[in-house]
Amino acid sequence: MSKTPTDLSVIRLRHPLKARRLQVRNIVTVTPKMLSVTFYSADLADFVSASFDDHIKLFFPADGQPIMPEASADGLRFPDGVERPVARDYTPRRYRQNENELDIDFLLHGDGPASNWVSQAQAGDVLIAAGPRGSFIIPDTYDWQMMIGDETALPAITRRLEEAPEGKHIYVIALVHDASERQIVKTHANVHIQWVYRHASDAVKLHTDPLLTAVTEIKWPSGQGYIWGAGESAQMRELQRHLSEDRGVDTSRMRISNYWKQHA
Ligand SMILES: Cc1cc2nc3c(=O)[nH]c(=O)nc-3n(C[C@H](O)[C@H](O)[C@H](O)COP(=O)(O)OP(=O)(O)OC[C@H]3O[C@@H](n4cnc5c(N)ncnc54)[C@H](O)[C@@H]3O)c2cc1C
16 A cells, blocks of 8 residues: 555654753773763653654863753853853764663764763763754654664664664665774664775775765665665765755655764
């Protein structure tokens, strides 16, 4: 039976804005470049994250001292005379309500307030987090879902694979540094995953983009599908162009997000 447009409509939810004080409870090395940080907080009792696509803002004050903002009608307000700390977006990877625990997976990409913070983080350290402000929910009525992205998209992708219903067809194309960055995920879904490597010799020799090459070569599944992608902004722009212009994918059937920007 063919599906009506309503069956396939995405759902957008809004959540009340709240800042929370999170304390590092544990840090686990997932892969050489990915650390999973478990945060604990009584503030997490009413935390809501309804979609793998959600994000929260983490604040990194220059002097390392966490400053609690107030939620106001205009957003978060920091105390007068206090410089607004640098904020970065991260995916709520796993939330355990009974334990008031939240896991966030951080990529160690090099130099930046977030990457530097996590490379030195220890149990007991405190961070302020705000959000998620909203959730974008892709219904499970699609015949299949495709997820395309780099390391920064992996927390969302692996969360989706863990949460997906039994037998759901999910195609993943994931760009990572090398084979040591592959992750193993427990899932009940029917998953087809293709890992591609940033430094694969062919891509380096030919100056091609290994992620986009993999996408252009994929055999397209039949039926109604939804494509989710996230990663570096120029790469995501080209991915969106390819999907809409070369493949004819309607914008209502994809969500492609810029998760970071390569600086020269
Ligand atoms: C909605 C959303 C969800 C996200 N979820 C996650 C997540 O769960 N886990 C995660 O690790 N990241 C995630 N990101 C990406 C993360 O926010 C960015 O990588 C961010 O720039 C890291 O901040 P930073 O302070 O470490 O570096 P920045 O100060 O932002 O950048 C410093 C330098 O590092 C470079 N850089 C930044 N990110 C990368 C990268 N990934 N690879 C290589 N170079 C980089 C920049 O080009 C710049 O030259 C998410 C982003 C968004 C928008």
